Amino acid sequence: MRKIQYLLLSASLISFAILSCSQTKSKGPVSPTGYDLTKPQKYGMPDILQEISGIAFNKGDNKIVYAEMDEDGALFSLPLGTKDETKTKFGKKGDYEDVTIAKGWVIMLKSNGDLYSFPLSETKNAEVSKVTETTGLFPKGDYEGLFADETTGNVYVLCKTCKQDKDTKVTSGYVLTLQSDGTLKSAGNFSIDVSQVDNLSGKKKGTFHPSALAVNPLTKEWYIVSSVNKALVVADSKWKIKAVYHLSSNEFNQPEGIAFDNAGNLYISNEGSETTVGNILRFDYKKP
Incomplete structure (x- = not known):
């Protein structure tokens, strides 16, 4: 009898230890330093941006946000906090995934890796007069993340899903x-080791499929969003992952x-659904 009680007690202690470790693992910081991902300021988008995808500012000026949606070859600009959008047509309908702005140029990314660039000044017009198209720079794949450095x-x-990354713990990128x-020239490539995403997040995320990226101007760290994994990944300037934060479906x-x-x-930015409108969530930086 005592032996049975001893075995039961041992089993209980082991189970408690495993549960405690699991709970400890999942109780990491819920937000990057200086931010609170649970308390956003929400900006609802106009109906035409229900499927909002990429967003960008010009030189970090938040008065006007530039955005695109998946199905239309157009760039939208609007004062943040309003629904008074201006539409500038630049191309045919297609699966456009991200937008970035640098040195007076707008660059748009199509899911197949094609890029379209035109002067930012053209956003005053209903249609761009001349667009520079860049194709064939990357291997075939699905691309969603784009960022341009204003200084350099x-x-x-x-890459979101590329053949060369299949069955690996690596995500490929290109410079x-x-x-x-306004033309674009190849300048190298890089890769991100995403093998630690699950461990750092405390959740089973599976294969990493990044949707967008940007550099934090205060820390120079990379912030990478993955819609599929509902994760925000923070990496250093050399692409080494430092932390992973879960993005709650509630927000x-x-x-x-x-x-x-x-x-x-x-x-x-978040695409809308049948019950929610497309939006942009703002998280103010507060010095620790």
Whole structure:
């Protein structure tokens, strides 16, 4: 009898230890330092941006947000906090995934890796007069993440699903340089080791499929959103992952875009659904 009681007690202690470890593992920080991902300021989008995807600011100025939606070859601009959008047509209908702005140029990313660039000044018009199309720079795949550095002119493209990454724990990325005439030239590649995403998040995320990326102007860290995994990944300047944060479905319906303003405030755009409108969530930076 005592032996049975001893075995039962031992089993209970082991179960408690396992549960405690599991709970401890999942109780990491819920937000990056300086932000509270549970308390956003919400900006509802106009109906035409129900499927809002990528977002960008010009030189970090948050007065005007530039956005695109998946199905239309157009760039939308609107004062943040309003629904007074301006539409500028630049291409045919297609699966456009992200937008970025640098050195007076708008760059749009199509899911197949094609890029379209035109002067930001053209957004005053209903249609762009001349668009530079760049194709064939990347292997075939599905691309959603795009970011351009205003200072260096470097442009970064991140693969969502690519053949060369299949059955690996690596996500491929590519670096381009933005020329003064809006053309884009290959300048190298990089990779992100995502093997620690599950461990750092405390949740089973599965294969990593990034949707958008941006550099935090205060820390110079990369912030990468994955809509499929409902995760925000923070990496250092050399792409080493430092932390992973879960994005709750209560706030993040379908996170597809990310941007920062000059003050380091964080913005994440979400596609809408039958019950929710497309929106941009703002998370103000507060110095720790």
